[in-house]
Amino acid sequence: MSTDKPNAIIVIFGATGDLSKRKLFPSIYRLYKNGKIGEEFAVVGLARRPWTNDVFRENVRNSIEQSSSKEEDLEDFSSHFYYHSFDVTDTSSYDDLNNLLEDLEGHYQTDGNRIFYLAMAPEYFGSIANQLEENGLKNGKGWTRLVIEKPFGHDLDSAKELNNQIRHAFDEDQIYRIDHYLGKEMVQNIEVIRFANGIFEHLWNNRFISNIQITSSEKLGVEERARYYDHSGATRDMVQNHMLQMVALLAMEPPIKLTPEEIRSEKVKVLRALRLVDPEKVNEFFVRGQYGSSNSIKGYREEATDLANSTTETFVAGKVMIDNYRWAGVPFYIRTGKKMKEKSTKIVVEFNDIPMNLYYKNETEKHPNLLIINIQPNEGITLYLNAKKAGIGSIAEPIKLSYTNNGVDDINTPEAYEKLLYDCIIGDTTNFTHWDEVAHSWEFVDSLLDAWAAVTPDFPNYPAGSMGPEAADDLLEKDGFHWWPITD
Ligand code: BG6
Numbered sequence: 438m439s440t441d442k443p444n445a446i447i448v449i450f451g452a453t454g455d456l457s458k459r460k461l462f463p464s465i466y467r468l469y470k471n472g473k474i475g476e477e478f479a480v481v482g483l484a485r486r487p488w489t490n491d492v493f494r495e496n497v498r499n500s501i502e503q504s505s506s507k508e509e510d511l512e513d514f515s516s517h518f519y520y521h522s523f524d525v526t527d528t529s530s531y532d533d534l535n536n537l538l539e540d541l542e543g544h545y546q547t548d549g550n551r552i553f554y555l556a557m558a559p560e561y562f563g564s565i566a567n568q569l570e571e572n573g574l575k576n577g578k579g580w581t582r583l584v585i586e587k588p589f590g591h592d593l594d595s596a597k598e599l600n601n602q603i604r605h606a607f608d609e610d611q612i613y614r615i616d617h618y619l620g621k622e623m624v625q626n627i628e629v630i631r632f633a634n635g636i637f638e639h640l641w642n643n644r645f646i647s648n649i650q651i652t653s654s655e656k657l658g659v660e661e662r663a664r665y666y667d668h669s670g671a672t673r674d675m676v677q678n679h680m681l682q683m684v685a686l687l688a689m690e691p692p693i694k695l696t697p698e699e700i701r702s703e704k705v706k707v708l709r710a711l712r713l714v715d716p717e718k719v720n721e722f723f724v725r726g727q728y729g730s731s732n733s734i735k736g737y738r739e740e741a742t743d744l745a746n747s748t749t750e751t752f753v754a755g756k757v758m759i760d761n762y763r764w765a766g767v768p769f770y771i772r773t774g775k776k777m778k779e780k781s782t783k784i785v786v787e788f789n790d791i792p793m794n795l796y797y798k799n800e801t802e803k804h805p806n807l808l809i810i811n812i813q814p815n816e817g818i819t820l821y822l823n824a825k826k827a828g829i830g831s832i833a834e835p836i837k838l839s840y841t842n843n844g845v846d847d848i849n850t851p852e853a854y855e856k857l858l859y860d861c862i863i864g865d866t867t868n869f870t871h872w873d874e875v876a877h878s879w880e881f882v883d884s885l886l887d888a889w890a891a892v893t894p895d896f897p898n899y900p901a902g903s904m905g906p907e908a909a910d911d912l913l914e915k916d917g918f919h920w921w922p923i924t925d
Contacts, residue, residue, distance in 0.1 A: 442475035443862045445550035445579075446541055448534070450525065450565060451557030452482025452493070455661075456586065460617075461556065462497045463504040464855040469514055471851075473859055476517075477546040481537060483523035484557075493520035517545075525561050531572035538577070549578030552861060555585050563602030570606035584613045584861055587678055588669060589870075592886070593879035600872055609872060613861050618679040619868040620853030620860075622842065623812040627686040627784070628700075630810065630818060637808065638691070640788065642763045647805065648918050650770045650785040651683050653812075654777035654904070658728070659751075663741045670749040672725075675773040677882040681708065681757075682870070683784065684769050688759050697867040701874065708877035712758040719888035726752030726906040728776040729897025736897050737776070748894055751775040754909035755885070756916075770913060772920070776901040781923040782812035796823065796833035804835040807921065817841030819925065837925070 447465070449457055468474045482493050494515040501508055521537055523530045542549055553569060555562055562585055575581045583603070590596025603612060618624050631638055640646065653675060659666040666674065682704075689703040714722060728751050730736035737751050738744050752774030759769065790805040797803065807821040817840045823833035860868055899906040904920070913919050 442473070442477070443550075443859075444475070444477040444545070444547045445552050445862055446479045446481060446538055446545070446547050447552045447554060447858075448481045448483065448538070449554045449556055450483050450523075450561075451555070452520065453484040453486050453488070453496075454556055456556045457482070458496070458500040459504070460852070460854040461554070461858070462500045464852055464858050466501045466508070466511075466514055467851065467855050468859055468862075470508075470510065474862065478517055479541045479545050479547065480518045481534070481541070482518060482520045483534070485522065485524065487522050488520045490518070490520050494518050525557075525565055525568070528568065528572065531568050531574060535572060535574050538574070542577070547579070551575075551577050551579065551581045553581070553583050555583070557586075559586075559588055559590075559599070563599055566603045566606040575606070580611075580864070581607075582611050582613055582861055582864075583607050584615060586615050588673060589614055589875050590879060591668075591673065593876065593883050596875055596879050600875070604872075610866065612869075612872075613857075613866065614870045614872075614875065615857060616678045616682055616868075616870050617853045617857065618682055619870070620855075620857040621782075621812055622851075623810055623816045624683060624686065625856075625868065626818075627683070627810060630808075631687075632691050643765055643767045645789055646767055647787050647789045648768045648770060648913075648916070649687055650787070650920060651680060651687075651772070651783075652785075652920070652923050653679065653773040653782040654779055654923060655773075655775050656777065656780045658735075658737065658740060658776045658901075663744060666751075667744055667747055667749045671751055671753045671773055671775070672882055672886060676753055676755075676771065676885075677878050678870070680771045680773055681711075681878045681881065682874075684711075684757055684759075684771065685874070687784065687786075688764055688769070690763070697865065700867055701871050705871070705873045705877065706761070707759060708874055708881070710759045710761040710764075711877070711881045712760050713881060713884035714888050716888035716891065719885070721756075722758075722912075723753065723755040723885055723889075724906055724908040724912055725750035725889060725894055726754075726774065726899045726909070727894070727896035728752070728774075728899055728901040728903075731900035731902055734776065734901040736901065738897065748896060750889075750894070750896075752777070752899060752905045752909075754905060754912055756912060768916060768918075770918075770920070772905065772909060774899075774905050778902055778904050779923055780814060783923050784810040784812065785921045786810075787918070787921070794823075794833070796825075796831055798832055804833070809921075809925075811841070815841055815843060817843070839925075 497515045497518050498511045685704040685707045688707045692699040692703050754772040757769040786808040788806040809819040811817050819839045821835050824836045826832045826834040
């Protein structure tokens with residue numbers, strides 16, 4: 438018997454890790470509490486530690502309590518969680534897991550639907566996918582889906598290799614590659630703001646937009662993740678996925694239908710049109726940085742002994758060009774980094790100013806119309822217009838029209854992971870990255886990293902707590918622009 442709510446068993450590889458604790462357990466709880474999933478679900482946590490169900494459930498309850506205020510129903514909720522000590526390299530572990538899943542399928546009405554969520558070190562992704570296939574875990578009565586966290590490869594070649602391994606066992610439509618930015622409310626809103634508003638969409642091209650700026654700045658450093666991060670750097674960590682996904686959503690053509698295939702095909706066209714980085718011109722288009730100590734905040738190289746001579750970039754800014762009819766000549770400036778001044782993700786669309794503005798105070802002053810999409814911490818949009826300064830005269834001053842989700846009653850926007858998990862349970866792949874997107878993004882990022890690899894950077898080059906190296910400002914200045922502030 439199935440219920441009207443989606444039902445499945447979620448198997449989490451890496452259930453004792455940080456992601457499970459901070460994001461996955463609280464998200465599953467919110468889906469439960471908000472009635473998106475009913476009683477017919479179970480979560481099986483896998484990791485090496487020899488935990489019992491009781492210890493696991495206590496951890497689940499603690500993680501939920503830490504992520505929100507006092508919660509109810511935690512006992513009932515956590516009774517759906519089972520722990521299984523697991524060695525990903527040992528075939529017998531998979532047999533035992535299959536038996537456990539069959540038992541649970543007898544207990545909960547999950548119709549044999551199984552989600553395998555890989556929230557662990559990427560070196561095991563390929564072999565786990567294959568072991569699941571070889572040991573018959575994909576042969577349940579219902580559907581099977583594989584959710585994969587990043588990083589998806591280290592460059593195009595390794596991503597291809599990983600993809601081939603996974604595709605050996607799973608079809609593309611069973612693979613859900615997570616990019617958690619695609620679960621953010623305002624990232625999902627980019628498409629609606631663009632395509633549901635004539636006043637924007639008709640102007641959304643190189644005739645009316647002078648440049649687009651995307652900033653995702655973080656105050657935190659690398660915390661406990663130095664080992665991963667030093668091998669990755671800001672370009673692989675943020676640009677290959679989140680930043681280029683936002684570029685694709687901002688630049689894509691309207692889809693002919695709101696299906697995952699149609700939307701993806703428009704995004705892929707943008708990623709195919711990205712101008713690859715010419716090694717001769719890399720400094721004209723990109724700036725890399727690493728934070729140094731400042732005002733008692735440690736520099737990156739002082740965060741751990743292994744980092745003492747690191748040349749890994751903790752900041753990247755760049756001018757991304759999209760060589761297609763709509764965007765020829767319009768720079769998409771991107772900027773992201775650790776230990777910056779603020780935690781903020783924001784998109785600024787700067788429209789061309791009118792040719793002769795009689796209403797500015799003087800000739801050098803300019804305040805073009807801006808559409809700002811605030812992704813976090815505030816969620817909303819702001820439109821900057823010019824209007825007459827109150828009083829005598831006809832001088833224009835910028836005024837802003839703002840909409841923020843925070844101000845709307847009863848809106849408590851779901852966390853990205855909550856939405857993505859739900860999409861996976863209902864089989865909606867729209868907000869997951871298809872292999873074609875991953876491949877084109879890597880191709881672009883590889884062209885940049887290869888160009889950089891030829892020269893040893895002079896790091897550190899920006900103080901912790903700042904907005905990055907000065908060269909990131911020069912990047913825009915030489916085009917006659919500047920970064921708009923990230924705080925309103
Ligand atoms: C992750 C990166 O993908 O995104 C982290 O690995 C980064 O380094 C994080 O901190 C930023 O996500 P958010 O949602 O806090 O902007």
